[in-house]
Amino acid sequence: xxxxxxxxxxxxxxxxxxxxxxxxxxxxxxxxxxxxxxxxxxxxxxxxxxxxxxxxxxxxxxxxxxxxxxxxxxxxxxxxxxxxxxxxxxxxxxxxxxxxxxxxxxxxxxxxxxxxxxxxxxxxxxxxxxxxxxxxxxxxxxxxxxxxxxxxxxxxxxxxxxxxxxxxxxxxxxxxxxxxxxxxxxxxxxxxxxxxxxxxxxxxxxxxxxxxxxxxxxxxxxxxx
Numbered sequence: 001x002x003x004x005x006x007x008x009x010x011x012x013x014x015x016x017x018x019x020x021x022x023x024x025x026x027x028x029x030x031x032x033x034x035x036x037x038x039x040x041x042x043x044x045x046x047x048x049x050x051x052x053x054x055x056x057x058x059x060x061x062x063x064x065x066x067x068x069x070x071x072x073x074x075x076x077x078x079x080x081x082x083x084x085x086x087x088x089x090x091x092x093x094x095x096x097x098x099x100x101x102x103x104x105x106x107x108x109x110x111x112x113x114x115x116x117x118x119x120x121x122x123x124x125x126x127x128x129x130x131x132x133x134x135x136x137x138x139x140x141x142x143x144x145x146x147x148x149x150x151x152x153x154x155x156x157x158x159x160x161x162x163x164x165x166x167x168x169x170x171x172x173x174x175x176x177x178x179x180x181x182x183x184x185x186x187x188x189x190x191x192x193x194x195x196x197x198x199x200x201x202x203x204x205x206x207x208x209x210x211x212x213x214x215x216x217x218x219x220x221x222x223x224x225x
Contacts, residue, residue, distance in 0.1 A: 007045040009035055011059070014052045018097035023053065023105065050109050057112060060095040061119050064088065070129045075137035078204060084130060085189055088159060089182045096177070099163040120156070127152045141198045151196055158189050180215075187212035 013035050017026045028049050032042045046052045067087040071080065092099060106113040131148050134140040143151070162185040166177050190209045197205045 010045055011055055015056055023097050023101050054112055063091045068126050070126055071133045076133035077137050078139050085186045089185055093179055093182050096163050099160055100167050138198050139201050140196050154192055155189055183212045183215050
C-alpha cells in the first residue's frame, strides 16, 4: 500500500511540475527533490521520465474516453455540445503539458506515439458520431459524409493544438498560460462549427460564442488582478 501511495505521489508531483514548468525543464531529480525522496526511490517505481509521462498519458486518455462517450440518444442538442467541449478542454488543461510539447514527446517514445495514434483514431470516430447526432437533432445542417469528416478533423486539430498555439504567443514562460485561455479555445471550436449550423440555431450559437469570448476575457482580467 505504501508503495502504491509513493507511486501515485510521484505521478501527481510530475504532473504539477510538468504543467507549471514544461516537461523539458523537469528531470526525475527535480521530481524526487520536490517530494523529498531519493532518486533511487523514484526509480524503484519508474525506470525513467518517459515511463512517468506514459503513465500520465494513460490517465489523460482514460479521462477523455470517459467523458467523450458516444451519445445515448441519436439526437444531440447545442447544450450537449457545450458539455462535450467543456469536458474535453478541462482535460486538456489538467494535462496541458502533453499537448504543449506533443511533437517532442511522441518523437522520443515509440510506445507513446503508437498509443496516441490509436487514441486519436478512437476520438475522431466518437466525434464523428456526435456530429451525426447533432445533424439528427437539427443543430447541424445536413452534411455530406466527407464534409462532416473534414469538420471533425478540423475540430480535433484545434483542440489538440490549442495549448501549443498558446505557448507560441505567450510573451513569457509556460506558467503564463491561464485557465481562462481554455474558454477561448471552446469559442474557437464553436466558430469553426458555426458555418455548418442549421439556420435556426445560428443566433443561439453566435450568442454562446460571444459568451465564451467575454467570459474568457473577464476571467483572465480577474486572475491577473
